[in-house]
Amino acid sequence: MPYSLYLKPYRQPIDLINDLKGKNLLFSNEVEAEKILSQISYYHFKIYLHPMLDLQGTNPKVYRSNSFFESGVELYRFDEELRILMFKAIAKIEVKLRSRLDHLISRTTSDPFWYLDNSLFFIVRNNTYAIDSIRDKISNDFNREKELYASNYRSKYYNDKHDKYKNLPPFWIASELLSLGQIYKIYDAINHSLPTIDFDNLAKEFGAKDYKVLVNWIRCIRDVRNRCAHHSRLWNAKLSIPSNLNNVLTISSPNKHRPYTTIAVIQKMLKKLQIQNLDLRAELEDIFNRYPFANNHMHQAGFPTNWNTDPLWIR
Incomplete structure (x- = not known):
């Protein structure tokens, strides 16, 4: 060309x-x-x-x-507020994703440095590149971290779990440096078929049918979170369809590739985790009510007309 x-x-x-x-x-x-x-x-x-x-x-x-030009401005403002709301909701889930994974594996293995144990991850032909790339990122960030907790650990401790990463702290400290994208990579890299750890039960804590579905959901909310963080258009963005939607929605979305299906997954997780200080339905209704042009085009965001009557949204 x-x-x-x-x-x-x-x-x-x-x-x-x-x-x-x-x-x-x-x-x-x-x-x-x-x-x-x-x-x-x-x-x-x-x-x-x-x-x-x-x-x-x-x-x-x-x-x-x-x-009217002003209708486009209204849609732009709606999208801004939608991203702010989603960022707030995802942050609450992100904290739980870190802590619950650590609690499960640390409790089962009695090893707070479990993320340095290759036997817990999918390793193809003895190639540890995938998990080591995550460890390298944690190591670089931890060595640059100026907060007192990091400098205090670096000045006093090391671990004997992995020769290459002796400087790294337990996961409960290291996880403070992880982005949601890195959390997803760790969830995705874990060998969830290990019989000694009940990963499917962890998934059920978040409302997912099993661990594979949970990993898929984390990837979907990561994609939404990235759009929020980079101020990218969200309201009618084409996104991946979350797995196992029949376990989430009773009223089907008119376009499953649009944000509503991932927003529904976020609501499912918030509801299952019993997070009380965020009423996602009420906040979404408020935004739609204040921006009628967006409300008239809610199908382009994947919202069915009567979305808020789905049992998912009833507490």
Whole structure:
């Protein structure tokens, strides 16, 4: 495929407004619109105008009649609040994922350094690269950590569990440095078929049918968490479908690749863990009520019309 020189020029907010007006988009307040487009990258923002495009017309780049720029801003603000809410909910689950895994394996093995034991992980042809890459990341982060708990440990202790990682602390300390992505990698790397540790029972604590389903759910919520952390569009993002949805939802989603199915998994986990200080249903209802345009397009986020009547959302 031949390359072509990129020649699109930078455009001032007023130029963008004029271009959108030429495509049939209306503005309630052009001064405010110009201010918004000077603060938000148009490349980042324009996807929120997409629901108003006349995709069935002769020119799919033109907006439908009576479509307003401010509706796109409303959808943008809705997405911001949705990401903040999901970030808060996932944080509560993340803490439990760290602690419950550590409690289970440390209690069963009587080894607080269990994550340094290769026999607990899938090792292919004696290649420990996958689990060692996680240990290397923990080691690098731990050696750079300036908090007192880390410097105090480094100045006093070592372990005799692994020659390469003698500097590393017990998992309950090391886990403080883990991102959700790294937590997922550890869950995924564990040999859950070991008969001495009941990993399926751990999964049931989080509302999953078995350990494989739990690992899949962690990957799905990691993907949502990453979008939240990087301020990426979430409301109608195409995501992986969580496993075993029939164990989660009674009312099916109109689009299982959209965020609602993972949000439902998050609710399932919060409910099973009996986390009381976050009413996810009430907060979602509040956001939808404050942003009617988003509420009118909830199917694009995978929400069924009567989503809040599903038994999942009834405490």
